[in-house]
Structure formats: structure tokens, C-alpha cells
Amino acid sequence: MRQTNYSLAPIGWLHSPLKERGAAPNQGREGAPDAWLELDAAVADGLEGIEVGDELIVITWLHQARRDILKTHPRNDQTRPLTGVFATRSPDRPNPLGLHRVTVLSIEGNRLHVGPIEAIDGTPAVDLKPVLLPSADA
Numbered sequence: 001m002r003q004t005n006y007s008l009a010p011i012g013w014l015h016s017p018l019k020e021r022g023a024a025p026n027q028g029r030e031g032a033p034d035a036w037l038e039l040d041a042a043v044a045d046g047l048e049g050i051e052v053g054d055e056l057i058v059i060t061w062l063h064q065a066r067r068d069i070l071k072t073h074p075r076n077d078q079t080r081p082l083t084g085v086f087a088t089r090s091p092d093r094p095n096p097l098g099l100h101r102v103t104v105l106s107i108e109g110n111r112l113h114v115g116p117i118e119a120i121d122g123t124p125a126v127d128l129k130p131v132l133l134p135s136a137d138a
Contacts, residue, residue, distance in 0.1 A: 009126075010126060013122060013124055014060070014125060015121060016123070019120065021120055024118045024119070026118070028117050029116065032117055034105060035113075040110075051104065052104050052106055053103065054103070055130070057101055058100040059097055059125065059128070059129065062091040063096075064091075065093065066092040067094055070085055071085065072085055074088050097126070098119060098123070100119060102115055102116065103115065
């Protein structure tokens with residue numbers, strides 16, 4: 001039988017100067033600020049091996065996203081045709097996971113100073129993954 005319900009639990013929260021969704025750029029490289037990612041103490045041991053300068057993918061739950069949107073105008077440009085959300089980076093989608101490529105700027109215990117990141121203050125983080133460089137022998 002196919003499992004139909006899943007649950008995610010935040011591993012931490014972002015503390016960002018971006019307080020409102022409308023103030024956030026579409027992508028981090030488009031002028032987003034740096035922010036602090038504070039991990040729950042229960043998962044802090046998972047940071048072992050992460051160092052300043054590392055690039056990470058922060059996976060967030062876009063808690064203010066609409067989950068009933070299936071088509072959107074890319075980049076909110078009304079002159080562009082409606083496009084399915086799975087062909088866009090829109091935060092509004094059935095399961096609003098955000099992917100944010102960041103650089104670790106500093107580490108203080110269970111807190112990572114990362115950036116740039118376009119997620120707003122209070123956004124839950126659900127996972128972290130390292131950015132893998134292409135294999136030298138590929």
C-alpha cells in the first residue's frame with residue numbers, strides 16, 4: 001500500500017532581516033541578505049564536518065506559500081504566459097519546499113551565519129545538504 005501522508009519537522013529557523021514575503025528577492029543572488037540559521041539543539045551534532053566557506057543547500061518549508069496554486073506567471077511577470085509551478089521556482093506550490101544555495105560565513109555553536117538567502121525571518125529549515133563539486137575523474 002502506498003504511503004500517502006508524510007511529516008516534516010523543522011531542524012531550525014532562519015533569523016533574517018527580511019520580515020515580509022514581498023521584500024524578498026526571487027533568488028539569493030539577486031540582492032538577498034545574509035541570515036542566521038539556528039538549529040535545534042537536538043540536531044546540532046549533525047553540523048560536524050561543516051566549516052566556514054562551505055557551500056550548502058538549505059531546504060526550507062516556505063510557510064507563507066499558497067499550496068493551492070498550480071499555474072503562475074514566471075517571476076510574477078504578467079506579460080509571461082501562465083506556466084505550471086513545477087516548471088518555475090515559485091514558492092506557491094503543493095509542497096512549498098525552498099532550495100537555497102548559501103555559503104557558510106561563520107559558525108557559533110548550533111548557529112550558522114549563511115548567505116545570501118532570500119527566505120524571510122522565521123522560515124523553518126527542514127534539512128541541510130552539502131553542495132557537491134563535480135568529480136575530478138568524471
